[in-house]
Amino acid sequence: MSIEDHRFLHLLEEGMVKRQDLHYEMPLPLKTDNVSLPSNRQVAEKRWRQLTARFKKNPQFLNDYRAFMDEVIKTCAERAPVHSVEGMVNYVPHTGVYHPRKPGKIRVVFDCSAKCNGISLNDHLLQGPDLTNELLGVLCRFR
Structure with a gap:
């Protein structure tokens, strides 16, 4: 994972909260703090x-x-x-x-x-890690 992927996960781990109505609230994963x-x-x-x-x-x-x-x-x-x-x-x-x-x-x-x-x-939001399986891995596991 890239540095931005780690930063994205850290922002969500630190900022995610479970509200009283049982929904989750997450902060916007901004690339920088001083967005304009x-x-x-x-x-x-x-x-x-x-x-x-x-x-x-x-x-x-x-x-x-x-x-x-x-x-x-x-x-x-x-x-x-x-x-x-x-x-x-x-x-x-x-x-x-x-x-x-x-x-x-x-x-x-x-x-x-x-x-x-x-x-x-x-343009100002972190993309987050790619969680899809790579094609090579899928083909190697395919039987």
Whole structure:
């Protein structure tokens, strides 16, 4: 494992807590402590306008989306602080998609790779260790 992989695991070991509602809360695995992100509010507002246009075209999409987001807000969202620190605020655009084999079941996708001035939130996050098996190892164990 790389140094960044070890740092990622250390951050999660130190910062992960089990909440009273039995969910786990983990810190963002930031590459550095002094992250400075450009204000991406315009990108998020543009995506929101596209989403509201889609809501107007498809009322069922709006109802499914609202139900999903109400559940997210109720179970795992936190209220953002009123006073924000410049460079530490990042709006995460989102949209809803339906799976072709699961009609009527929406999945909301949060886009942390949305770029603003060539920078996204994902650019500042540690990737974490690769936990997939290597093909050579799988082939050697195959019988």
